[in-house]
Amino acid sequence: MQPRTEAELAEAVRGAAGPLRICGGGTRGIGRVVPGELLSLAGISGISLYEPGALTLVAAAGTPLEEIEAALAAEGQMLAFEPMDHRVLLGSFGVPTIGGVVAANVSGPRRVSAVGACRDALLGVRFVDGSGQVIKNGGRVMKNVTGYDLSKLMAGAYGTLGVLSEVALKVLPRPEAETVLTIAGLDAGQAVKAMAAALGSPYEVTGAAYDPARGVHMRVEGLRASVQYRARELAALLAGFGTVALEEDRGASAALWQQIRDVERLAPHQVVVRVSMKPSDLPVILQDVGAGDDYLADWGGGLLWIAASETDGPALLENLQQFCARSGGHATLVKAPEAMRRSLRSFQPEPAALAALTAGLRARFDPRGILNPGLME
Amino acid sequence: MEMPVPNPGVLARKARIVALLRKVLPEDAVIDDPTATRAYECDGLTAYRCPPLAAVLPRTTEEVAAVLKICHAEGVPVVPRGSGTSLAGGALPTADSVILGVARLRDVLETDYDNRFIRVQTGRTNLSVTGAVEADGFFYAPDPSSQLACAIAGNIAMNSGGAHCLKYGVTTNNLLGVTMVLMDGTVVKIGGAHMDAGGLDLLGVICGSEGQLGVVTEATLRILPMPEGARPVLIGFDSNEVAGACVSDIIKAGILPVAIEFMDRPCIRATEAFAKAGYPDCEALLIVEVEGADAEIDTQLALIREIALRHDPVEFRESKSAEESAKIWLGRKSAFGAMGQINDYMCLDGTIPVSELPYVLRRIGEMSKDYGLDVANVFHAGDGNMHPLILFDANKPGDLELCEAFGADILKLCVEVGGCLTGEHGVGIEKRDLMHAQFSTADLEAQMRVKDVFDPSWLLNPAKVFPLDASATRRAA
Numbered sequence: 036m037q038p039r040t041e042a043e044l045a046e047a048v049r050g051a052a053g054p055l056r057i058c059g060g061g062t063r064g065i066g067r068v069v070p071g072e073l074l075s076l077a078g079i080s081g082i083s084l085y086e087p088g089a090l091t092l093v094a095a096a097g098t099p100l101e102e103i104e105a106a107l108a109a110e111g112q113m114l115a116f117e118p119m120d121h122r123v124l125l126g127s128f129g130v131p132t133i134g135g136v137v138a139a140n141v142s143g144p145r146r147v148s149a150v151g152a153c154r155d156a157l158l159g160v161r162f163v164d165g166s167g168q169v170i171k172n173g174g175r176v177m178k179n180v181t182g183y184d185l186s187k188l189m190a191g192a193y194g195t196l197g198v199l200s201e202v203a204l205k206v207l208p209r210p211e212a213e214t215v216l217t218i219a220g221l222d223a224g225q226a227v228k229a230m231a232a233a234l235g236s237p238y239e240v241t242g243a244a245y246d247p248a249r250g251v252h253m254r255v256e257g258l259r260a261s262v263q264y265r266a267r268e269l270a271a272l273l274a275g276f277g278t279v280a281l282e283e284d285r286g287a288s289a290a291l292w293q294q295i296r297d298v299e300r301l302a303p304h305q306v307v308v309r310v311s312m313k314p315s316d317l318p319v320i321l322q323d324v325g326a327g328d329d330y331l332a333d334w335g336g337g338l339l340w341i342a343a344s345e346t347d348g349p350a351l352l353e354n355l356q357q358f359c360a361r362s363g364g365h366a367t368l369v370k371a372p373e374a375m376r377r378s379l380r381s382f383q384p385e386p387a388a389l390a391a392l393t394a395g396l397r398a399r400f401d402p403r404g405i406l407n408p409g410l411m412e
Numbered sequence: 413m414e415m416p417v418p419n420p421g422v423l424a425r426k427a428r429i430v431a432l433l434r435k436v437l438p439e440d441a442v443i444d445d446p447t448a449t450r451a452y453e454c455d456g457l458t459a460y461r462c463p464p465l466a467a468v469l470p471r472t473t474e475e476v477a478a479v480l481k482i483c484h485a486e487g488v489p490v491v492p493r494g495s496g497t498s499l500a501g502g503a504l505p506t507a508d509s510v511i512l513g514v515a516r517l518r519d520v521l522e523t524d525y526d527n528r529f530i531r532v533q534t535g536r537t538n539l540s541v542t543g544a545v546e547a548d549g550f551f552y553a554p555d556p557s558s559q560l561a562c563a564i565a566g567n568i569a570m571n572s573g574g575a576h577c578l579k580y581g582v583t584t585n586n587l588l589g590v591t592m593v594l595m596d597g598t599v600v601k602i603g604g605a606h607m608d609a610g611g612l613d614l615l616g617v618i619c620g621s622e623g624q625l626g627v628v629t630e631a632t633l634r635i636l637p638m639p640e641g642a643r644p645v646l647i648g649f650d651s652n653e654v655a656g657a658c659v660s661d662i663i664k665a666g667i668l669p670v671a672i673e674f675m676d677r678p679c680i681r682a683t684e685a686f687a688k689a690g691y692p693d694c695e696a697l698l699i700v701e702v703e704g705a706d707a708e709i710d711t712q713l714a715l716i717r718e719i720a721l722r723h724d725p726v727e728f729r730e731s732k733s734a735e736e737s738a739k740i741w742l743g744r745k746s747a748f749g750a751m752g753q754i755n756d757y758m759c760l761d762g763t764i765p766v767s768e769l770p771y772v773l774r775r776i777g778e779m780s781k782d783y784g785l786d787v788a789n790v791f792h793a794g795d796g797n798m799h800p801l802i803l804f805d806a807n808k809p810g811d812l813e814l815c816e817a818f819g820a821d822i823l824k825l826c827v828e829v830g831g832c833l834t835g836e837h838g839v840g841i842e843k844r845d846l847m848h849a850q851f852s853t854a855d856l857e858a859q860m861r862v863k864d865v866f867d868p869s870w871l872l873n874p875a876k877v878f879p880l881d882a883s884a885t886r887r888a889a
């Protein structure tokens with residue numbers, strides 16, 4: 036099914052006889068493989084409002100991300116949460132949509148800074164619940180505490196509570212300059228300490244990633260004079276960790292952060308797990324659970340991407356989920372062959388009391404259990 | 413303001429309920445003497461008062477759970493309370509309710525600079541969270557003007573904002589985890605020191621749920637390194653339109669100030685008479701603050717100057733020192749106090765798209781004439797969060813009602829132009845019955861479903877947020 040309006044979408048959901056497989060651009064096949072008829076959002080598309088002076092943009096859920104990014108770039112603005120393009124890691128095809136980005140709460144390297152995640156930029160949503168009701172929440176203004184924040188609940192729900200039809204986002208000016216600082220030759224323990232030192236400084240680091248083969252990368256962005264000043268101060272602050280190399284070319288920096296954002300390095304691997312945890316747990320987890328076949332860390336160490344073969348994948352996922360159950364955080368199977376996605380729990384199991392709340396919400400927003408059923412299990 | 417009829421069964425069982433509470437709490441933690449419960453009869457919305465059945469002041473999460481179990485079993489409504497500074501009546505009791513105050517839960521449980529978080533009990537005041545980390549160069553970003561008094565508990569419940577949220581976001585953007593007790597006494601832990609939710613973003617819906625989903629006893633908060641410095645400029649204009657255009661141009665230019673505050677002429681005059689900050693007598697005044705090292709501040713202020721001069725300001729005053737900064741902020745910070753000196757006032761809190769600013773100010777001016785009540789406007793211009801202050805005389809019969817009607821019209825106007833009823837103060841009882849103006853029945857149903865899951869018996873703060881007619885069947889069940 037491919038409805039062309041929100042009303043048609045509501046009609047399609049209301050009339051559905053069985054489970055629906057909701058699809059934006061189909062580039063993010065994450066979670067349990069779900070059965071059901073394809074419900075494509077590609078027909079509900081277009082930017083309906085963009086006010087650069089108010090930093091706000093409203094678009095239909097099926098709007099291609101590329102279209103949004105082009106409109107923003109024309110005004111020197113951007114989606115500050117720099118969503119990952121999953122096609123690189125997953126080898127998927129298709130056109131990423133803004134609805135898919137929000138449904139999966141896709142947040143890039145700037146998550147670690149004051150900018151925050153996709154859900155932090157989300158001002159409002161319109162969606163169709165499992166009974167085919169159209170519901171709106173939030174709005175298009177920056178500050179809004181009117182009623183419960185269902186928008187946040189929808190971000191990261193992978194369509195299981197409702198099918199997004201429209202999203203309103205806060206956008207930000209594109210920085211005039213950016214610089215990357217790199218320190219090569221650090222182990223994970225030293226890397227996390229270096230990143231903590233940088234992120235604990237007043238120099239507004241907007242990216243802090245660790246690639247075991249290349250070292251620690253840190254990004255500063257803003258007005259040209261500021262970036263020069265902060266990069267210099269940071270380099271001095273971090274001198275004790277090793278030689279600090281500076282890359283001041285904006286294009287080179289942008290290319291590097293795009294590779295990190297898209298986890299390009301792990302693309303050749305069959306199985307990839309994403310772990311969100313306390314940054315200082317990075318060396319602990321690598322010690323306890325092992326480093327897999329390869330890994331990459333972002334968010335100052337708080338986000339770990341770890342790869343394994345098809346054979347070792349299930350055990351790795353299990354061990355990571357157990358670690359997170361003990362120490363906090365969560366591990367999600369992001370990339371795996373379809374057979375594995377059918378048999379394993381892709382998402383971190385929740386403690387009983389939380390699982391009951393989650394099940395209760397699903398039962399009320401989707402009483403027939405037809406929206407991507409089981410995807411987040 | 414209409415409130416539900418207190419449950420006579422609960423009122424009749426007061427002695428039994430208090431005795432049960434005394435069994436699980438220390439003697440001094442249960443307050444049932446009618447003169448003593450008066451201390452909890454209202455919050456910052458003082459026009460409405462009602463002493464509760466009793467008030468309890470637990471010291472631990474376990475005690476909170478024990479209290480809730482009893483109230484759940486006895487069918488007693490519970491109103492959570494932080495410091496009672498809500499301006500929306502969020503903490504207003506009903507006669508059949510137990511006030512559950514978290515004021516004695518105020519410890520810092522953990523500070524972690526490497527991972528940049530602090531874990532606190534939620535009775536701790538907002539300012540004292542920053543107080544616990546500032547010696548080490550960190551701060552907690554959300555800074556409501558009430559920060560000396562208000563508690564993290566109330567901040568989470570209301571998703572409070574502050575002057576600096578243009579850059580750092582509001583409470584929800586700085587909250588990483590909570591420990592919360594559900595109405596049936598179940599203790600849940602959500603989130604933690606990691607940066608995103610594992611399953612559904614429950615934390616996102618708890619923040620801003622006005623004490624209706626659970627009692628939050630502990631919170632993990634993001635802390636940030638303090639900037640090297642900050643300095644404001646003051647810019648005066650002879651029209652609201654031009655001031656609004658200047659705000660939009662600053663934002664479009666790619667500068668992200670930490671704060672952009674706006675005051676209109678009635679507000680400038682009142683604060684000038686009170687605080688003598690030396691503000692120009694003009695139609696509209698902006699205070700724009702930027703952060704960074706000295707040289708970085710100079711660069712940003714030079715850009716702002718260039719933009720402002722294009723708009724022909726009647727005054728452009730750049731702070732060069734800490735004293736000059738304090739002087740620029742003095743009037744803005746005393747605005748509410750100044751208004752309080754002249755008159756009783758009601759403070760509104762709607763948000764509008766910033767592009768609608770001139771139109772909305774003009775309409776408010778016209779309505780002010782129609783109602784015969786003066787309004788002064790002071791607000792966070794960067795994000796469109798308005799705080800019109802309507803002046804009235806509480807001793808004059810009918811004036812409060814007139815003021816409320818005027819306020820409701822302003823808020824409806826905010827919704828009409830694409831904004832919302834409340835940007836940071838919350839719905840409480842104050843805007844409860846206006847919710848129909850912003851939401852359809854289906855929109856409200858969807859929100860109430862969340863409460864059905866967390867609090868199926870609708871005992872937690874039940875008479876707030878949702879219009880009484882919309883929640884009637886649920887509250888009666």
Ligand SMILES: Cc1cc2nc3c(=O)[nH]c(=O)nc-3n(C[C@H](O)[C@H](O)[C@H](O)COP(=O)(O)OP(=O)(O)OC[C@H]3O[C@@H](n4cnc5c(N)ncnc54)[C@H](O)[C@@H]3O)c2cc1C
Nearest residue numbers: 494495496497498502556557563566567569572573623628
């Ligand atoms: C002078 C003044 C200036 C203000 N300035 C601002 C401002 O700049 N920005 C802003 O956003 N607000 C502002 N406020 C409003 C108010 O201070 C905030 O809403 C604040 O967060 C309330 O905190 P509190 O601890 O006083 O909460 P309370 O008033 O005690 O309660 C507020 C709400 O929180 C709920 N609650 C309390 N404790 C808990 C708990 N443990 N678990 C669950 N729910 C709970 C209550 O039931 C109630 O609904 C201002 C108020 C005043 C009086």
